[in-house]
Amino acid sequence: MLSLNIDLLANGLIMGSFYALMAIGLTLIFGLLQIVNFAHGEFYMVGAYAYTLAALKLGLPAWAGLPVAFAVGALVGWLTERTLMRPLYAGYRSWGPMKDEYAIVVTFALSLLLINLVDKVIGPYAVLGPGLVDVARIPLGPVMLTGQKLIATIIAFSTIIATALFIRYSLWGRQIRAVAQNRLGASLAGIDTTKASSIIFALSGALAALSGGLLAPIINTTPDVGSFPAIKSYVIVVLGGMGSIPGSIAASLILGVLESFGAVYISYDYRDAFGLVILIVVLLVRPQGLFGEKGREV
Amino acid sequence: MNQAAISRLLVACGAALAAATVLAAEPIRIGISITQSPPGSVVQGTQVKDGVEIVKDMVNKAGGVLGRPIELVYEDDQGIPEKGRAAAEKLITVDKVVAITGAHQSSVCLAAIEVAKRYNIPYVNTNCWADAVRTKGYANVFSAPIYSSRVAESVAETLGKLGAKNIVAFAENTDYGIGQAKAIGAALAKMPGVTYRYETLDRAGKDFTPAILPLRANPPDAVLMAMLPPPAYTVINELYEQGVAPTAKTWLYDTSGLADYPDFWQNVKQGAVDMLNFALYHPAMKQPPLAAEVAEAYKQRTKNNPNRLIFQAADSLLFIVDAIKEAKSTDPAAMIAAMEKMKFTGTRGTFTISSTPGPTYHQMMDVPTVTYQITAVNQPIGQTTLLEGPGMPLDLAKLKRPAK
Numbered sequence: 001m002l003s004l005n006i007d008l009l010a011n012g013l014i015m016g017s018f019y020a021l022m023a024i025g026l027t028l029i030f031g032l033l034q035i036v037n038f039a040h041g042e043f044y045m046v047g048a049y050a051y052t053l054a055a056l057k058l059g060l061p062a063w064a065g066l067p068v069a070f071a072v073g074a075l076v077g078w079l080t081e082r083t084l085m086r087p088l089y090a091g092y093r094s095w096g097p098m099k100d101e102y103a104i105v106v107t108f109a110l111s112l113l114l115i116n117l118v119d120k121v122i123g124p125y126a127v128l129g130p131g132l133v134d135v136a137r138i139p140l141g142p143v144m145l146t147g148q149k150l151i152a153t154i155i156a157f158s159t160i161i162a163t164a165l166f167i168r169y170s171l172w173g174r175q176i177r178a179v180a181q182n183r184l185g186a187s188l189a190g191i192d193t194t195k196a197s198s199i200i201f202a203l204s205g206a207l208a209a210l211s212g213g214l215l216a217p218i219i220n221t222t223p224d225v226g227s228f229p230a231i232k233s234y235v236i237v238v239l240g241g242m243g244s245i246p247g248s249i250a251a252s253l254i255l256g257v258l259e260s261f262g263a264v265y266i267s268y269d270y271r272d273a274f275g276l277v278i279l280i281v282v283l284l285v286r287p288q289g290l291f292g293e294k295g296r297e298v
Numbered sequence: 299m300n301q302a303a304i305s306r307l308l309v310a311c312g313a314a315l316a317a318a319t320v321l322a323a324e325p326i327r328i329g330i331s332i333t334q335s336p337p338g339s340v341v342q343g344t345q346v347k348d349g350v351e352i353v354k355d356m357v358n359k360a361g362g363v364l365g366r367p368i369e370l371v372y373e374d375d376q377g378i379p380e381k382g383r384a385a386a387e388k389l390i391t392v393d394k395v396v397a398i399t400g401a402h403q404s405s406v407c408l409a410a411i412e413v414a415k416r417y418n419i420p421y422v423n424t425n426c427w428a429d430a431v432r433t434k435g436y437a438n439v440f441s442a443p444i445y446s447s448r449v450a451e452s453v454a455e456t457l458g459k460l461g462a463k464n465i466v467a468f469a470e471n472t473d474y475g476i477g478q479a480k481a482i483g484a485a486l487a488k489m490p491g492v493t494y495r496y497e498t499l500d501r502a503g504k505d506f507t508p509a510i511l512p513l514r515a516n517p518p519d520a521v522l523m524a525m526l527p528p529p530a531y532t533v534i535n536e537l538y539e540q541g542v543a544p545t546a547k548t549w550l551y552d553t554s555g556l557a558d559y560p561d562f563w564q565n566v567k568q569g570a571v572d573m574l575n576f577a578l579y580h581p582a583m584k585q586p587p588l589a590a591e592v593a594e595a596y597k598q599r600t601k602n603n604p605n606r607l608i609f610q611a612a613d614s615l616l617f618i619v620d621a622i623k624e625a626k627s628t629d630p631a632a633m634i635a636a637m638e639k640m641k642f643t644g645t646r647g648t649f650t651i652s653s654t655p656g657p658t659y660h661q662m663m664d665v666p667t668v669t670y671q672i673t674a675v676n677q678p679i680g681q682t683t684l685l686e687g688p689g690m691p692l693d694l695a696k697l698k699r700p701a702k
Contacts, residue, residue, distance in 0.1 A: 004515060011507045116335060124340030125561035126528035128535075136539055136568060144514070146539045219504045220528040220565050224336035228504045263508035269471070269498055271508070 003142030008260045010143040016256025017156040021211040022229040023236040023248045024163055025077075025204030031243020032180035032200055035085065038107040040208055040233055041226025042114040047073045047209025048221040049122060052129035062130045062217075066155070069213030070206045077205020080110065081198050111226070119223040129216030152214040159210060163203070164245050172199055180243060235275045239282055241292020250290055254278070325369035326362075326628055328618055329389030330400035331382060331410060337502070338377010339526060341559060342402045342607060346424055347372070349611025350400065352595045353619075363622050370615075371395055375406050382406035386413035386421075396628040397422065397621075399614040402607070404428035404473040411439045420621065420633050424614040425607060428477040429657040438634050440651065440660045442614045442644075444578060444667065446474070446481040447657045452667055453522065453553050453576055454485035456686070457492075459694055460549060462519035467496035467553075468509070468533055469524040475501070478524040478553060496522075499529065506533050513542045520549040523556065530556055531565035538569030544700045549574055558605035563676045572700045573672050574685075578606035578646075580668040581680040583687045585609075589645040603678070613644035613662070647688075673698055 026040045050072040051065035060068065084106050135147030167173040178186040179196040187193050211229065212221070219225065236255060240247025255275050262274040282290060330350055333343035350370060358367045371393045373385035382401065389395045390413065398414055399422040401407045407426035414421035415436045423431055423441040427449065432441055457465060465486065469479035479496035486494045497509050506529070513521070521543040523530055530552075537543045537550060544550040550569075555577040556562060557570070581603075592612045593604045617637070622628055624636035642649050642662065649662035669686040670679070686692040 004511060007511045007514070008508060011505075011511065015505055119335060119340060124336075124344060126341075126531060126565050127561065128531070128565040137541060144540050215504075218532075220531050222336070222528055223340075225504075227337070228502065260508045264512055268509045269500075271503070272500065 004264070005261075006142050007144070008264060009257060010140075010145070012257030012260030013253060014145075014149055014153050014256070015260065016253035017153050017160070018211060018215055019229075019232050019236055019256055020160055020249045020252035021156045021214070022208055023233040023240075023252055024160060024245060025207040026230075026233040027237045027240070027243060027245060027248045028167075028176075028200050028204045030237050031241075032176060033197060035088065035103045036107065037204070038104060038230070039080065039110040039114065040204070041228070041230025042111050043073050043076060043205045043208035043226070044212040044229045045118065045221070045223065045226035046076050046114065046205075047212030048129065048216040048219075048225060049118060049212075050209060051213030051216045052127055052221055053122075055130045056127070062132050065129070065216075066132075066210065066213050069209045073209020073212070074202040074206035076209070078198055078202040080107075080205070081201035084110065085197065085201065086194070115223045115226070122223070124223060126220040126222045128220050129213070131217040146218075148217045152218065155214055156211070159207065160249060163207065164249075167245060172196075176200055231272075232275070235279050239275075239279050239289055241289030244289070244291040247289055247291025325367045326364070326622065327369050327371050327393055327395045328615065329386070329393060329395035329398040330370050330372045331375045331385040331389065331398060331406070332372065332400045332402065333377040333406075334372070334374035335376055338375065338403055338406070341527065341561060342425065343374075343377075345560075345605065345607040346400050346402050346611040348596060348599060349592070349608040350615045352592055352599065352608075353612045353615040355595075356591070357615075357619055363619050364626065364628075368619065375401070375410070377403050377406060379405045379409035382410040383413055386410040390414070390417045390419050395419070396630065397618045397633065399618060400424050400611070401426055404431060404477065407431045408473055411436055414438055417630075418634070419630050420618065420637060422614045422617055424610050426474070428473045429481065430473065430477060432657050432659045432661055433655075435655055435659050437638075437660075438630070440617065440637055440662075442610050442617065442662050442665075444665045445657050445661060446478045447484070448665075448667075449478065449553055449576060450481035450485040452669070453482055453551065454489065456574070456576075456669055456692060457486070457520055457551070458489055459692055460520070462549065463492050464518040465492065465494045465520045465522065466513065466518045467494070467522035467524055468506075469496050469498050470501045470526060470529060471498045472501055474526070474554075475524050479522075482522065482524070482553070496524075499525065499533065501526075501529055503529055504532065505536075507536050507540065510536050510540050510542055513548075514540055517542060517545065517548045519547070520551050523550070523552040524554055526554060527556065527559055527561065528565065530554070531562075534566045534569045534573070544572040546700050546702050552576065555579075555606060557670075557672060557682070558679055560602050560605075567675050570672050571675060572698060574697075575670050575672065575682070577668050577670065577679075578665065579604075579609065579679075580670055580682070580684055580687060582684050583666060583668055584689070586643065586645065586647060588643075592645050603680075605679075609645040613642075613646060616644050617642050617662075671697060 029037045047069040051069040054060045054065040054068040131148040132151045133147035138145045175191045175196045179193050236251045240251035258274050263271045332346050375382040375385045397420040402425035404426040421439045425443045427446050429446045467479045469475035486492050551574040553576045596604045621633045621636045625632035652658040666688040670682040670684045
């Protein structure tokens with residue numbers, strides 16, 4: 001029983017680290033720009049395909065597929081911001097009142113477009129990406145891991161830490177936080193708020209795509225694979241507190257562990273419901289989420 | 299050219315034009331409801347489309363049916379029951395089809411047959427295995443594929459001969475998966491000393507490790523799969539990664555014909571080696587000459603080897619075409635009456651249509667089945683070890699037990 005519990009804990013933390021990588025990009029957009037991005041899951045999907053096709057079609061080594069996925073994701077995120085999101089805050093005043101509706105409709109349309117485009121261009125068949133390492137089983141005490149899961153977890157945690165440091169200490173990171181706090185104020189202080197928005201979208205796309213690349217050898221990639229990370233990410237972002245990176249990380253790990261234990265000790269059938277139940281409980285007790293701040297209006 | 303010759307030429311051109319116009323204006327329209335976009339299985343939908351397109355071309359090339367070409371009208375059901383219902387409604391009321399076929403997911407079939415029943419339009423089930431499609435007893439619904447309780451009998455028989463006593467099944471949370479798992483349970487219940495349980499897994503799920511981990515401490519004698527791709531691929535990989543199956547102790551037994559999907563080897567590797575497979579097609583099995591014709595057309599069309607879905611789709615459309623010929627009419631009631639009495643020869647053999655109420659109602663009887671074992675990574679089905687087939691009893695001497 002003890003070894004099963006250790007197994008479940010390890011599996012939960014591993015899945016949690018993947019959830020965190022997926023969710024951080026969304027928390028940046030959702031929390032900092034207050035934009036609902038329904039196409040976030042498709043950023044993940046694009047990364048998974050970029051990683052897999054770079055290796056299978058271009059013949060690149062699997063390791064090289066990760067920067068390719070990161071770059072493609074950043075490009076898709078940047079293009080999304082430049083072409084679809086700019087009207088929200090780039091001087092088009094008349095768009096202001098319909099900001100939320102516009103973002104929902106346009107990102108939902110983008111999601112459908114990307115899914116169907118990939119379905120027609122690449123095809124509906126599932127494909128498993130090549131592993132970064134070719135080791136099927138690594139016994140770590142009572143825990144049995146694949147080489148891919150171990151490496152992917154290490155890269156996921158490293159990327160999460162690097163992103164948190166980037167947001168906290170870099171010049172661009174400070175500009176992003178300033179825009180998140182007060183767009184007008186940041187603008188008056190000389191910060192290029194439009195550029196900051198571009199950076200947020202590009203970073204969000206890159207992180208989701210990197211997550212897709214890391215999981216491509218574990219989860220079969222299909223055109224609709226993005227629905228899974230998108231739903232998890234929304235739960236995590238709200239649970240952790242919108243815009244809070246530490247909150248997203250904590251919520252991801254909690255969700256991963258909860259799902260892992262719940263699937264065995266309650267029922268696998270309700271696995272996806274556990275996150276929603278804890279979300280409702282947390283919102284009842286602490287509406288701003290685990291690490292979120294209470295909203296202030298003047 | 300004299301005036302008489304010009305007149306004859308004009309008359310001939312006019313007649314040809316008129317004939318062409320009649321042919322173009324009055325095709326027999328047959329509705330095809332398949333998954334062409336997610337979340338349903340687009341892979342299956344693509345294969346069904348290939349199968350019916352091949353037959354449509356063959357029939358039209360041979361002069362059509364009742365002197366009229368057949369035209370296929372496609373609707374995308376996305377594998378969603380409500381969309382399947384809407385697709386059937388549109389095909390019948392707007393496109394005025396004389397029959398519907400193509401559906402390949404039980405949940406969609408169960409929704410769509412309600413609409414077809416209301417309009418009394420012939421509905422030929424292409425790949426819905428759930429018994430419930432038949433047990434409803436709808437007079438206008440006919441089934442070309444195998445059915446869950448027949449699969450269960452075959453699987454239970456094999457498990458009995460393997461001596462498996464402790465059996466666990468993973469079933470997807472669909473009408474097909476749960477129906478299949480229950481049918482296997484009912485078949486195994488007749489065998490003394492066998493313990494059986496099944497775990498339903500979310501078809502949209504991506505990580506099934508928590509469901510697999512408890513089996514590491516208490517490995518069963520056999521793990522059965524009643525799941526479709528892509529989640530089925532993930533489960534196979536995770537069973538192998540966790541060292542649960544296939545092993546010297548635990549058989550891995552797929553009951554849904556996974557290995558003949560075109561993307562199978564792109565998604566599973568070592569985990570599928572030594573896996574037992576219940577299936578409906580193996581290149582070594584005997585088939586009528588028509589099957590070779592369809593198989594060749596499919597290879598030319600897609601550069602892939604055919605699988606059971608191609609033949610099931612081909613048979614579904616051929617069955618409708620034969621019913622029109624038999625009834626000498628496209629009147630739905632006449633077609634249904636003809637279908638009930640027909641002895642139909644398709645790509646998979648010659649079938650009678652059962653009228654016995656229950657899971658065989660309006661079923662093409664004695665659909666050929668096979669059992670084989672995969673023995674190497676990337677192995678084509680033709681090179682797998684055929685353990686059982688039409689006219690060939692189960693031969694366990696050929697079976698290879700995993701080394702550890």
